[in-house]
Amino acid sequence: MELKIIKQLSRTSNKVCLAKNSDGVNVVVKRYQDSATLNIETTILNQLSISGYAPKILELGEDYIIYEYIEGDLLKDKFELYTMSDNKEGLIRLANELSVYLQIFYSLADGYIVKDISFNNFIIKDGRCYGIDYDSAEEGMQYTDLAGVIAYAVNNCTGSIFSAFPFIHQMLKNFRFKMIDVINDVRIILNESKKIINVDSILNDLLLIDEEKFDNFYKNN
Numbered sequence: 001m002e003l004k005i006i007k008q009l010s011r012t013s014n015k016v017c018l019a020k021n022s023d024g025v026n027v028v029v030k031r032y033q034d035s036a037t038l039n040i041e042t043t044i045l046n047q048l049s050i051s052g053y054a055p056k057i058l059e060l061g062e063d064y065i066i067y068e069y070i071e072g073d074l075l076k077d078k079f080e081l082y083t084m085s086d087n088k089e090g091l092i093r094l095a096n097e098l099s100v101y102l103q104i105f106y107s108l109a110d111g112y113i114v115k116d117i118s119f120n121n122f123i124i125k126d127g128r129c130y131g132i133d134y135d136s137a138e139e140g141m142q143y144t145d146l147a148g149v150i151a152y153a154v155n156n157c158t159g160s161i162f163s164a165f166p167f168i169h170q171m172l173k174n175f176r177f178k179m180i181d182v183i184n185d186v187r188i189i190l191n192e193s194k195k196i197i198n199v200d201s202i203l204n205d206l207l208l209i210d211e212e213k214f215d216n217f218y219k220n221n
Contacts, residue, residue, distance in 0.1 A: 001059050001066060003029065018069065026069040027058060028132075038063065040112075041134040047108040053101050054131050070132065072125030076156065079119055079167070084158040088166040095170035098122065098149070101129035103174075106142055113140040117148030119156065146175055147185030154186070154202060155195045161205055169209050179209045 003019040006026075015031045032038040042065060048054035055068035075098065082090040101122070105114065114121075116136030123130045150168050157164035172179060183203060190199045 001027075003027070003066075005029070019066075026071070027066050028055065028069050029064060029066050031064045033063075035063075037135055038065070040137055041065070044105075044109055044112065044134045044137055048105060048131065051104055051108060053104050053128070070123050070125060070130050072123040072130070074120055075122035075124055075129065076119035078124055079153065080156065080158045083163040083167075086159060086163055091164070091167040092170045093127075094124070095167045095174065097124060097127060097129040099171060099174035101131060102142075102145065105131060109137070111139050112137045113142060113145045115140060115144070115148070117145060117152050119152055142175065143177060143182050144185060146171060146177060147182040148189060150179075150182065150206070151186050151189035151193065154190065154206070155193055161202055165209060168206070172209065179206050183207065 002022045006018045006020060009016040009018055009028070017029045019027055019029050021027055030041075032041075042057065042060060045054050045057055045065070045067065049056040055070050057065055057067045059066040075094065078090070078094055081087070082094065102114070105112075114131070114134070114136070115138050118133075121131065121133035123132060149171055153164045153168055154161060168179075172182075183206065186206070187199060187203055190196055190202070196202055
């Protein structure tokens with residue numbers, strides 16, 4: 001496939017670039033340093049693209065794949081906007097869209113989890129969440145991903161920690177978990193990220209989500 005590179009999209013070990021093909025259509029080119037990661041990502045992309053929740057692979061090489069470019073909004077950008085503006089309805093909607101994607105991922109990816117949760121790796125378009133990066137996918141338990149989602153939300157909310165509560169609460173509700181079920185995993189991820197100093201205080205705040213009076217609590221914060 002003849003391509004014109006437009007810009008680099010990622011500075012990770014696996015180089016990702018935006019390009020145009022000979023028809024002027026935007027595509028994504030991703031080159032890999034090891035075949036194992038290439039094989040895992042190719043398998044997952046093929047499985048999810050059939051269901052419409054990941055870009056379709058257009059060309060596969062020995063050390064690269066070329067796949068569809070999905071033009072939408074990064075989950076990260078929408079999450080930051082909604083926590084900054086205290087848009088509870090928007091946050092609940094984002095949680096539902098991400099939950100649908102993850103549930104489909106788990107049903108098709110044969111025991112794998114996303115593992116390295118970054119909202120940069122999800123695109124929202126027309127009310128649907130698309131996953132675009134599976135470098136770190138591995139076999140594991142779903143609650144590990146849920147803990148990663150919560151930790152990312154805590155680390156990246158642009159308002160107070162309470163601004164992320166509607167999103168976190170809805171994620172827990174969708175997967176039928178309580179905060180206490182994942183709190184230790186969240187603690188580990190937050191400590192490893194080193195973005196927050198008062199981790200124990202934040203964790204105590206998060207446990208409020210399990211209280212029956214939570215709905216009234218976050219409506220008033």
